[in-house]
Amino acid sequence: MIYLDNNATTQVAPEVFAAMEPYLKDFYGNPSSAHALGRRMRSAVEGAREQVAELLGASDASEIVFTSCGSESDNWAIGGFLEQNPNKRHLITTRVEHEAVRGLCDHLAEIGCEVTWLEVDQNGELDLDDLRRALRRDTGLVSVMMANNETGVLFPIEEIGRLVRENSDAVFHVDGVQAVGKIPISLRESAVDLLAVSGHKFHAPKGVGALYIRRGVNLPPFIIGGGQERGRRSGTEAVPNIVGLGRACQLAHQFTEHQQIRTLRDRLEDEILAQFPNARLNGVADRARRLPNTSNISFEGLDGGDILAMLDDKAICVSTGSACNAESQEVSAVLRAMRVPYQVARGSIRFSLSRYNTRAEIDQTLAMLTKVIEQVTISAQGSVMKTS
Ligand code: PLP
Numbered sequence: 356m357i358y359l360d361n362n363a364t365t366q367v368a369p370e371v372f373a374a375m376e377p378y379l380k381d382f383y384g385n386p387s388s389a390h391a392l393g394r395r396m397r398s399a400v401e402g403a404r405e406q407v408a409e410l411l412g413a414s415d416a417s418e419i420v421f422t423s424c425g426s427e428s429d430n431w432a433i434g435g436f437l438e439q440n441p442n443k444r445h446l447i448t449t450r451v452e453h454e455a456v457r458g459l460c461d462h463l464a465e466i467g468c469e470v471t472w473l474e475v476d477q478n479g480e481l482d483l484d485d486l487r488r489a490l491r492r493d494t495g496l497v498s499v500m501m502a503n504n505e506t507g508v509l510f511p512i513e514e515i516g517r518l519v520r521e522n523s524d525a526v527f528h529v530d531g532v533q534a535v536g537k538i539p540i541s542l543r544e545s546a547v548d549l550l551a552v553s554g555h556k557f558h559a560p561k562g563v564g565a566l567y568i569r570r571g572v573n574l575p576p577f578i579i580g581g582g583q584e585r586g587r588r589s590g591t592e593a594v595p596n597i598v599g600l601g602r603a604c605q606l607a608h609q610f611t612e613h614q615q616i617r618t619l620r621d622r623l624e625d626e627i628l629a630q631f632p633n634a635r636l637n638g639v640a641d642r643a644r645r646l647p648n649t650s651n652i653s654f655e656g657l658d659g660g661d662i663l664a665m666l667d668d669k670a671i672c673v674s675t676g677s678a679c680n681a682e683s684q685e686v687s688a689v690l691r692a693m694r695v696p697y698q699v700a701r702g703s704i705r706f707s708l709s710r711y712n713t714r715a716e717i718d719q720t721l722a723m724l725t726k727v728i729e730q731v732t733i734s735a736q737g738s739v740m741k742t743s
Contacts, residue, residue: 357670357716358709359672359673359712359716359720360672360674362507362556362649362707363707364555365557366709367560370606375595375596375602378399382594384396386399386400386591386592387581396594399598400594400597402598403602403604404421404601406605407419407552409608410535410540410605411541411567412541412542413542414543418542418568418570420588421563421588422563423563423593424553424555425453425530425552425553425556427564427566427577428551428553428566429453429456429530429551430455431577433528434463435574435577436526436549436574439573439574443494443495444469445469445494446495446496446498447497447498448470449510450473450474450475450692451503452500452530455532455551456500460498475693478508478638479508479638479692480644481515483511483514483518486515486518486519491523494524496525498528499529500529501550503638504533505637505687505690505705506637506638506651506689507533507650508638509534509644509646512529515527516545516546526548527546527548529550529551530550531551532553533556533646534646535557537607537613547567548568550567551564551567552567558606558710559596559603560596563597564600574587576588616647620647620649620650623706624636624652624706627652627721630721630725633657633702634655635653636651637703648708649706649708651704653695654731655698655702657702657731659702659703661731661734662675662702662731673705673706674705674707706720
């Protein structure tokens, strides 16, 4: 199998699995227990917290709270802020956020919040003047993703944070789910108040995430109960997963082969754009403004679902747009927001790489793709002839 769907989820790193294994077998205590086994568990959780804080460049490990996933972190950050500040009901976000933010903001708009949606251009980028104009003294929260899950387009978080600070008293929430582990992050000196992390996007297991909460920012607890996570998120800690997240952060921090992923992605992208006259890149062409692992390419006039299915037959895993809407026939909301024409958007395929991909896999994918596009084109022409 060739796995090129790493923005959907990633393989658990062998080192992560090895770190977790003792906590699934021998070390099964509860971190809140006072005995030696409990204390060992507590120390594993706190060690992992340090590892997450280190990767994010947080000032202090106490700014990290463990959650179950990126969606929970996003929902807690935004929902919790509003619960704490019921009078600050003006929010700003973008049209291209993941559903965990977009869906929640839609819901908040239905129940009486005022949401300003920032548009993106055809490259998937924001106009920061739109943000400047949208910011008001009564804006409560601004939520902007660091990297787009479908196109890999990076938003200029430092500049956005500066604008938020200069023009409002708003809290700045960042969905960091696709960026953490893929690009360097340093929150200490930044204007980011809240940042969502998801373990399974960078080689930790599913079922664990984190929320960075800058010291001094108050959120009400997400789960009320036994008072774990300093009373901020109750429930007995998922120690094996937390240990896995910590180790994945440590690996990402030590990882030096980002250039290798970038080189493979560039090769895949260059070859596809050169070989197929109907191939169009979705997202800004300047690769410095995209994640190093992502290429979203449309095959104009073809159906992305057909291409995906044929690649799948050849054991190559990719996505059409976001994995989260694989069931839906609708064109991706992100591509719609970028005003990608329907005939182009419909044929979009997202390739997302990881440190485990090899040059041989990329070459094999390119060879397979030549056959697949030929076949899909022939069958698309056949169905046009039948209907005309
Ligand atoms: N935010 C972004 C940008 C994502 O890509 C995803 C998942 O695809 C999420 C949030 C949700 O993360 P999780 O799957 O951990 O809930």
